[in-house]
Amino acid sequence: MTKIYVHPLPVRLWHGVNASGFVLMILTGFQLRFAGTLELLSFQTTVDLHNWIGFVLIANFFVWFLFYLFSDRVRSYHPDLSPRRQFARTFSQMQYYGYGIFKGQPNPHKLSIYDKFNPLQSMLYQIVMLLAVPLVAVTGLLLWDSQLFAPISAFFGGTRVVGTVHVLLFIFFCFFIFMHVYLGSLGHTVTAHYKAMFLTGYEDVHDDSPADKS
Numbered sequence: 001m002t003k004i005y006v007h008p009l010p011v012r013l014w015h016g017v018n019a020s021g022f023v024l025m026i027l028t029g030f031q032l033r034f035a036g037t038l039e040l041l042s043f044q045t046t047v048d049l050h051n052w053i054g055f056v057l058i059a060n061f062f063v064w065f066l067f068y069l070f071s072d073r074v075r076s077y078h079p080d081l082s083p084r085r086q087f088a089r090t091f092s093q094m095q096y097y098g099y100g101i102f103k104g105q106p107n108p109h110k111l112s113i114y115d116k117f118n119p120l121q122s123m124l125y126q127i128v129m130l131l132a133v134p135l136v137a138v139t140g141l142l143l144w145d146s147q148l149f150a151p152i153s154a155f156f157g158g159t160r161v162v163g164t165v166h167v168l169l170f171i172f173f174c175f176f177i178f179m180h181v182y183l184g185s186l187g188h189t190v191t192a193h194y195k196a197m198f199l200t201g202y203e204d205v206h207d208d209s210p211a212d213k214s
């Protein structure tokens, strides 16, 4: 077993703040949506918390963005330039999650320093980080001061449309976190990926895999 340093400190700090922030945003989001039924916090405290954590998460997004903008580690996010190979790798990864994993077959993706994501992860993480997170942040900002931003909201169809997009993204993130935490437990031990992402930065790789020898 070899250890590979795949999650540098800025990524781990960003992810720790991001994960705890999103969980709190979801909890306060539920409290806002079901105010009256759920009475864990007062409405005003919940609004203030939701807003402040939102601003922290927006600032924190730039930690992730600027780190990858100026680091060669961004190669982990690059798709394969051969569409045929990209498709074949994606298909075999889907086959592994849907079938192979239950048969004890090895993971087709061999992790290395500049290729830490399997094709499904790199695709999903790009959608999440470059589309879903910016969109939930922008719609959140428009709702935060709906009077100030009324002309912009009107351009996108009005506050109701903006609010609906925000809530749809809230539902998406509830499902995403659920799946993401489950997939995070599929390392060589249940806690291996969590330890790497939240603590050490190092992933364990079997020495017999071809990519590990490179």
Ligand code: HEM
Binding pocket: 007, 011, 015, 018, 019, 020, 022, 023, 121, 125, 128, 129, 133, 177, 180, 181, 183, 184, 193, 194, 197
């Ligand atoms: C309780 C919440 C969470 C847990 C336990 C968790 C766990 C993990 C783990 C173990 C990894 C490394 C393994 C892997 O690459 O899949 C990871 C990576 C990642 N997670 Fe999470 N996560 C959580 C919340 C989130 C949220 C809310 C987001 C986005 C909104 C997110 C986005 C990402 C991204 C983009 C990566 C790859 C980061 C990189 O290396 O560039 N995670 N997460």
